[in-house]
Amino acid sequence: MMSRFRHLISIEELSKGDVEYILSKADEFEDIAKKSFSDILKGKLLGNLFFEPSTRTRMSFETAMKRLGGEVINLNTAEISSIAKGETLADTIRVVSGYVDTIVIRHPKEGSAKLAAEFSEVPVINGGDGAGQHPTQTLLDLYTIWKEGDINDIRIALVGDLKYSRTVHSLIKALSLFNAEIYLVSPEALRLPIQFREELGNNVVEVDSLEDIIGEINVIYVTRIQKERFPDLDEYHRVAGSYRITRKMLENGEENLIVMHPLPRVDEISPEVDATAHAMYFKQAFYGVPVRMAILSEVMGYG
Amino acid sequence: MDKGLLIQKIKDGTVIDHIPPGKALFVLKILGIDENTREIVSFAMNVPSSKIGIKDIVKVENRVIGEEELNKIALIGRDVTINIVQNYDVVKKFKVKLPSEVIGVVKCPNPSCISNTSEPVSYRFVVVDGRLKCHYCGKIISKDVEKWIVKEDVKREKIK
Ligand SMILES: [Zn+2]
Numbered sequence: 001m002m003s004r005f006r007h008l009i010s011i012e013e014l015s016k017g018d019v020e021y022i023l024s025k026a027d028e029f030e031d032i033a034k035k036s037f038s039d040i041l042k043g044k045l046l047g048n049l050f051f052e053p054s055t056r057t058r059m060s061f062e063t064a065m066k067r068l069g070g071e072v073i074n075l076n077t078a079e080i081s082s083i084a085k086g087e088t089l090a091d092t093i094r095v096v097s098g099y100v101d102t103i104v105i106r107h108p109k110e111g112s113a114k115l116a117a118e119f120s121e122v123p124v125i126n127g128g129d130g131a132g133q134h135p136t137q138t139l140l141d142l143y144t145i146w147k148e149g150d151i152n153d154i155r156i157a158l159v160g161d162l163k164y165s166r167t168v169h170s171l172i173k174a175l176s177l178f179n180a181e182i183y184l185v186s187p188e189a190l191r192l193p194i195q196f197r198e199e200l201g202n203n204v205v206e207v208d209s210l211e212d213i214i215g216e217i218n219v220i221y222v223t224r225i226q227k228e229r230f231p232d233l234d235e236y237h238r239v240a241g242s243y244r245i246t247r248k249m250l251e252n253g254e255e256n257l258i259v260m261h262p263l264p265r266v267d268e269i270s271p272e273v274d275a276t277a278h279a280m281y282f283k284q285a286f287y288g289v290p291v292r293m294a295i296l297s298e299v300m301g302y303g
Numbered sequence: 304m305d306k307g308l309l310i311q312k313i314k315d316g317t318v319i320d321h322i323p324p325g326k327a328l329f330v331l332k333i334l335g336i337d338e339n340t341r342e343i344v345s346f347a348m349n350v351p352s353s354k355i356g357i358k359d360i361v362k363v364e365n366r367v368i369g370e371e372e373l374n375k376i377a378l379i380g381r382d383v384t385i386n387i388v389q390n391y392d393v394v395k396k397f398k399v400k401l402p403s404e405v406i407g408v409v410k411c412p413n414p415s416c417i418s419n420t421s422e423p424v425s426y427r428f429v430v431v432d433g434r435l436k437c438h439y440c441g442k443i444i445s446k447d448v449e450k451w452i453v454k455e456d457v458k459r460e461k462i463k
Contacts, residue, residue, distance in 0.1 A: 010441070088422050111417040111439025115424060130415050132440055195443070 003301050007117040007124045010133040011170050016177040022139055023146050025294035026287070032067055033290040040302045041070035047100035048074045049092070050127070051107040056263065056285070057127050057136075061104050064292035073100065090119040097121040102299055105129075123299035131166055137262060138170040140291040141221070144284040148258050149218050154180035157210060160223035160243055160268060162192040167262045168223055172196050179203070183217060185210050187239045190229060210243075214253045220245065222261045222268045240267070247272045260284050311345070316364040318386040318393075319376065324349050326379045327359035329449040333375050333408060334368060337454075342366045355382060370397075375408050377401040378435075378448050403430055409444065409451045416440040426453065 004018055014022075032038045046065040048058050053076075062072045075096070089112060097103060097120040105116050106127040113126035113133070128134040145151055154175065162168050162184055172192075175182060182204045184192050197204060207213050210220070222245055230236040244267060245259060261269060261281040273279050322330055327346045331337075336344055343364040352358040367387055376383050377399040387395040407425040411418045418426050418439045427438035435444040444451060 012441075089417070089420075090423050107417075108415070109417040109420065110413060110415050111437065111441070114439050115417050115422055118424070129417075 003123075003298050006299060007113075007120075007126075008135050008295055008299065009113045009117055009124070009126045011135045011138045011174050014135075019139070019142060019174065019177060022291065022294050022298070023143050023151075025298070026139075026143050026290040027147070029068075029290040029293040029297075033064070033286070033293060037067055037069060039069035040297060041065065041068040041300060044070040044101045044300055045099070046070055046072045046296065047096050047103045048072060048127075049080065049096060049103055049105045049107075050075065050077060051080055051105070051112075053077050054106050054128060057106060057134075057288075058104075060285075060288040061125075061127065061136075061292050061296075064289050064296055067289070068293055068297060070101075070296070089115060093119040093124075094121075102296065125295060125299065128166075131164070133170060134166055135170065136288070136292055136295060137167055138174050139295070140284065140288040141167070141171050141260065141262070142174055143287050143291050144258075144260060144280060145219055147287065148280055148283070149256070151178055154178060154219060155183075155217045156180055156219040156221055157183040157185050157207075157213060157217045158192075158221050158223075159185045159210060159245070161190045161225050161229065162186040162223070163190040164226075164229065165223040168192075168221070169196055171221065172200060176200060181205075183207050183213050185213075185243070187225070187243070190225065210245075211249060211252070214249060214257075218254055218257055220253075220257065220259045222259065222265070224264075224266060224268055243268065245269045245273055247276060250276060250278050253278070312391060313362050313364050313388055314391055315389055316342075316362060316366055317368045317373070318388060319361040319363075319373070320358070320384045320386060321352065321355055321380070321382045322359035322361065322376075323355075323380040323382075324357045324359055326449065327361050329379050329452060330359070330361050330376055330383075332449075332452045332454070333378065334363070334372065336363070371402070374399050374402050375405065378405065378409065378452075401430055401433065404428065404438075405430065405435060408453065409435060409448060410453045411437045411440060411442055412444060412451055413437065413440050413442040416442060 048061060050058055065072050093116045102123045103120055104125045104127045105113050108130045110130040110132035112129045113124060117124040126133055126135055145154060158168050176199055184206045225240045227236050257278050258280040259278045263281055263285055319330055327348050346361040348359045349357045350360055373385050383399045385397050386393045405428045409428060410426050416439055428435040429438055
């Protein structure tokens with residue numbers, strides 16, 4: 001069977017049809033992702049090439065591959081730094097793509113996955129390239145909204161670090177495919193860069209506080225505000241504290257309001273929220289598995 | 304003013320005209336004209352022009368530069384015109400046109416871009432709405448393109 005795409009490097013390469021196709025495929029895989037196995041990728045080998053650590057993403061891909069009956073070889077950061085000493089990424093890819101059926105690459109340089117795809121004999125999936133792209137994260141975010149909310153009526157507040165968050169930038173690109181209403185809630189210093197605002201056109205509003213719009217939205221997407229972005233700790237604590245999601249705050253929200261977070265969280269979301277029906281972040285992490293199953297089976301031609 | 308006094312007519316070669324004032328040196332850079340060049344190259348800066356006020360001109364004698372290479376000059380000026388001269392006659396005249404891809408001429412301004420490493424690839428940009436977008440990292444150069452033109456030695460190093 002022909003794949004809709006050979007590599008998955010960036011969310012921008014996908015059409016709305018591609019995205020919807022992946023979401024519904026992920027839905028079909030969800031039961032297997034939970035506690036079952038399939039053998040559609042039996043005999044296939046996935047190579048996880050992680051040039052920087054990201055245990056969460058690596059485990060999610062590994063789980064997805066194994067639940068579909070495939071095998072995984074992992075090259076961790078330490079091994080890579082010893083074999084790749086002085087070797088170009090291009091050469092590493094040429095060698096590894098001779099061993100495996102698909103490569104997942106995570107690398108600190110932007111554009112590295114694109115380069116890898118050019119030198120690979122097998123499909124390449126971008127597992128995050130520095131500040132660049134992380135398309136499987138974006139697809140699992142969309143899947144969560146699709147599953148738990150209404151993708152045709154997204155009223156979403158993006159909260160926290162909108163300036164540096166790659167997750168938010170990619171999500172914005174994807175949301176522009178759908179007719180989403182977007183509210184931006186961030187400290188002055190961490191506002192969304194102008195290029196992304198341009199892409200959003202008229203469907204975006206900057207607001208000072210989440211409380212002002214809490215009754216009008218059905219998704220809150222929270223990202224981490226990092227200490228390093230602030231000149232001193234006091235300033236960080238003051239700012240971060242004012243963007244914390246609490247149970248009390250959510251009382252004024254719609255019943256079906258969902259709270260998402262790419263994880264790991266530090267204290268952007270109060271633990272008391274976890275027990276509410278609004279908390280979707282752990283389920284969101286689980287959804288990474290069926291979404292990655294859909295992508296893996298697609299690039300290997302078992303759609 | 305008699306332009307002939309500023310720059311002599313050439314017998315054979317390429318005349319690059321209507322370069323935005325002050326940008327002639329970047330044209331030389333794009334064409335890879337440096338201390339290793341053997342052809343006679345003359346240029347004038349801030350020449351009065353009836354068409355665009357003032358302009359720069361570059362003349363390269365006894366060398367017909369390929370159209371593909373010349374079109375890269377559109378990076379610094381969209382009104383640049385090329386005259387191919389043979390035996391004192393202009394045998395071909397055209398305006399430069401920005402290609403759909405610009406390879407190996409401009410460096411990616413993003414220091415974390417994979418194209419700024421020792422990987423065996425050239426700098427590569429796609430032209431989107433007249434702006435350059437890095438093929439690898441997606442960085443867009445919206446102004447001061449000339450700042451990012453790569454030097455000849457770097458070009459040789461990258462392409463090897
Ligand atoms: Zn780049």
